[in-house]
Amino acid sequence: MRREGSAFQGLGTVVLKELSDHLTSMRIIVIELLIVLVAFASLYGATERLRDTTQEDPFLLLKLFTVDRAPLPSFIGILGFLIPIVAIGLGFDAINSEYNRRTMSRILAQPIYRDALLLGKFLAGLATLGVMLLCLWLIVIGYGLFALGVPPGTEEILRSLIFLGIALAYCGVWLALAIFLSIVFRSAATAALVALGVWLFFTLIWPMLAQFLAQLIAPPDLAYLLRGLPSPDTVEWQQILARFSPNQLFGECVLALLSPTTRSLGPIYVEQLQGAVMGAGLPLGQSLLIAWPQMVGLVAGSIVMFVASYIVFQRQEVRA
Amino acid sequence: MSDPVIAARGLTKRYRNTVVVDGVNFDVGRGEIFGLLGPNGAGKTTTILMMLGLTEVSAGEVRVLGQDPVRSPLEVKRRVGYLPDSVGFYDQITAAENLAYTARLMGIAAGERKSRIMAALERVRLQEVADKRVATFSRGMRQRLGLAEILLKRAEIAILDEPTSGLDPQATHEFLEMIEGLKRESVTVLLSSHMLDQVQRVCDRVALFQGGRIVLLGKVPELAQQVLGGGYLVDLDVTTPSGVDLEAQLRTVPGVTAVSRFGQFRYRLSASRDVRSDAAAVAVSAGGALTHLAFEEASLDAIYTRYFQKQAAATGGTRDAA
Numbered sequence: 037m038r039r040e041g042s043a044f045q046g047l048g049t050v051v052l053k054e055l056s057d058h059l060t061s062m063r064i065i066v067i068e069l070l071i072v073l074v075a076f077a078s079l080y081g082a083t084e085r086l087r088d089t090t091q092e093d094p095f096l097l098l099k100l101f102t103v104d105r106a107p108l109p110s111f112i113g114i115l116g117f118l119i120p121i122v123a124i125g126l127g128f129d130a131i132n133s134e135y136n137r138r139t140m141s142r143i144l145a146q147p148i149y150r151d152a153l154l155l156g157k158f159l160a161g162l163a164t165l166g167v168m169l170l171c172l173w174l175i176v177i178g179y180g181l182f183a184l185g186v187p188p189g190t191e192e193i194l195r196s197l198i199f200l201g202i203a204l205a206y207c208g209v210w211l212a213l214a215i216f217l218s219i220v221f222r223s224a225a226t227a228a229l230v231a232l233g234v235w236l237f238f239t240l241i242w243p244m245l246a247q248f249l250a251q252l253i254a255p256p257d258l259a260y261l262l263r264g265l266p267s268p269d270t271v272e273w274q275q276i277l278a279r280f281s282p283n284q285l286f287g288e289c290v291l292a293l294l295s296p297t298t299r300s301l302g303p304i305y306v307e308q309l310q311g312a313v314m315g316a317g318l319p320l321g322q323s324l325l326i327a328w329p330q331m332v333g334l335v336a337g338s339i340v341m342f343v344a345s346y347i348v349f350q351r352q353e354v355r356a
Numbered sequence: 357m358s359d360p361v362i363a364a365r366g367l368t369k370r371y372r373n374t375v376v377v378d379g380v381n382f383d384v385g386r387g388e389i390f391g392l393l394g395p396n397g398a399g400k401t402t403t404i405l406m407m408l409g410l411t412e413v414s415a416g417e418v419r420v421l422g423q424d425p426v427r428s429p430l431e432v433k434r435r436v437g438y439l440p441d442s443v444g445f446y447d448q449i450t451a452a453e454n455l456a457y458t459a460r461l462m463g464i465a466a467g468e469r470k471s472r473i474m475a476a477l478e479r480v481r482l483q484e485v486a487d488k489r490v491a492t493f494s495r496g497m498r499q500r501l502g503l504a505e506i507l508l509k510r511a512e513i514a515i516l517d518e519p520t521s522g523l524d525p526q527a528t529h530e531f532l533e534m535i536e537g538l539k540r541e542s543v544t545v546l547l548s549s550h551m552l553d554q555v556q557r558v559c560d561r562v563a564l565f566q567g568g569r570i571v572l573l574g575k576v577p578e579l580a581q582q583v584l585g586g587g588y589l590v591d592l593d594v595t596t597p598s599g600v601d602l603e604a605q606l607r608t609v610p611g612v613t614a615v616s617r618f619g620q621f622r623y624r625l626s627a628s629r630d631v632r633s634d635a636a637a638v639a640v641s642a643g644g645a646l647t648h649l650a651f652e653e654a655s656l657d658a659i660y661t662r663y664f665q666k667q668a669a670a671t672g673g674t675r676d677a678a
Contacts, residue, residue, distance in 0.1 A: 040430055040431060046460075046461045049457070049460040138443060139444045139446060141405075141438070142438070142444065142502070142505070145433055145436075145437075146461040147431075147433040148433075149430070354405060355405065
């Protein structure tokens with residue numbers, strides 16, 4: 037049965053309304069202040085370290101993103117950690133708050149489809165995160181110019197812009213997860229707790245579990261063990277399992293793009309390094325090629341999560 | 357009915373194993389105020405949601421303004437206004453902003469929006485609080501704001517789900533007046549409620565829901581005839597000297613079908629004609645002091661209560677949980 041009219045009717049209205057809600061909500065302002073503060077701290081740490089090592093580096097600006105100085109993590113370390121929190125903060129009450137405020141049936145009685153409401157909320161969340169990331173990006177570039185006095189090259193700008201896109205895809209995964217949970221659970225508190233639980237699972241528990249499971253699936257080879265080396269099979273399995281976590285995918289993408297010297301994201305054999313000029317960066321195209329599967333994985337992850345929310349939401353009863 | 361704007365035929369809604377609405381048939385004519393009555397959980401809200409295409413129809417069909425809400429929900433929702441049961445608004449923004457959001461969703465042109473919003477707010481007497489946050493609004497004000505949304509839409513049909521529940525008498529009175537105002541503009545109103553006296557006051561016809569079915573449908577006087585039998589109820593308060601059995605004497609008045617006594621003084625006569633003068637004569641000649649004589653119109657309340665009593669009696673009182 038075909039529906040009459042466009043599923044996107046009213047989409048723009050919903051996006052604008054949600055965007056204005058996000059940008060004026062205290063919750064988001066506090067989170068963003070927090071991020072900016074921590075980002076500045078880590079940037080300061082990075083510049084201090086970069087000043088110490090004055091060796092020639094064609095990608096000095098990118099180092100601002102990746103270099104850390106204990107006890108502060110690097111800029112991308114902070115992002116990998118905080119992006120999920122912000123995304124969950126934006127999405128955990130997206131749908132259930134409409135039920136709890138009893139606005140859902142009133143809004144859906146207007147001439148729009150549910151599609152527009154759900155997609156509108158997702159896009160508005162993504163736009164908010166996009167604005168936030170863009171600001172952070174500008175801060176880093178501006179601070180780099182100011183503190184290091186090195187003008188950024190074209191490739192550096194390109195790489196960091198692509199990094200911005202990847203970060204947005206990473207946001208998308210967590211935002212879609214949070215919205216999914218906001219549909220499944222009527223209580224916003226439950227949705228938030230479950231979302232944070234998933235986040236905790238993927239940041240802390242899954243890396244350990246991946247290692248453990250990999251050793252179960254492919255027990256370490258004695259021949260390698262005696263030489264004090266990890267067995268290739270075990271390492272490969274561990275990586276496969278770890279990549280189920282969006283955090284891992286994000287980390288690998290960022291590594292490939294922002295550290296141009298990265299030649300592989302998996303185990304590498306000595307033979308494969310024959311003829312390689314150690315320490316020389318890869319061209320942008322090659323770096324992209326390395327990270328391509330991870331990038332596709334992140335985008336696909338957000339699409340899958342969004343589709344799941346879509347299916348559940350379409351079948352949900354309107355009455356609270 | 358020449359021009360039904362809502363027509364339901366065998367409308368049914370099932371959730372897994374339970375039937376919530378069971379083969380409901382009714383027509384609502386243009387400009388009518390139609391009441392859906394019944395206890396909570398009788399299927400009123402579900403019927404309304406099916407009319408708006410907000411929940412799927414399991415069997416049967418419903419036509420709203422000639423459209424099928426399942427196939428063309430946008431067209432239906434463009435022309436029908438809905439005030440849900442205990443309506444909610446975005447508390448952190450103002451009344452006018454809330455309406456501005458829905459006005460955009462309705463697709464009202466930007467130039468017209470502001471004037472139409474203000475006009476709607478004025479109609480429900482909220483123009484002074486247009487720029488106040490909805491968080492500060494009382495329940496009555498929220499309901500009126502919901503009505504303003506329907507006015508803003510210039511809906512041809514207004515569907516109001518329990519619009520007066522939880523309102524104080526003054527607010528209820530005002531709200532019912534506004535509903536009558538809608539009728540004067542030939543807006544069809546569908547009203548669901550369990551507040552019987554209010555429904556009786558404004559509704560042209562009513563449908564009584566029970567267990568997902570319509571058990572009674574028609575104008576209130578017709579239903580009275582059907583359920584209460586006689587149609588005339590006369591109450592009289594008489595203080596009688598001891599030893600006089602006024603109840604038996606009243607029963608002999610021609611036309612009286614039943615007499616029941618409440619307390620010491622009050623007698624209620626069910627009759628097939630107006631027996632006031634005859635009954636008064638009997639009471640006075642029996643030596644009683646007549647202090648009150650009233651002609652009670654058949655109230656929906658009486659119909660409702662009597663209907664469920666009859667039901668219970670017919671099934672031996674085993675269906676009390678229905």
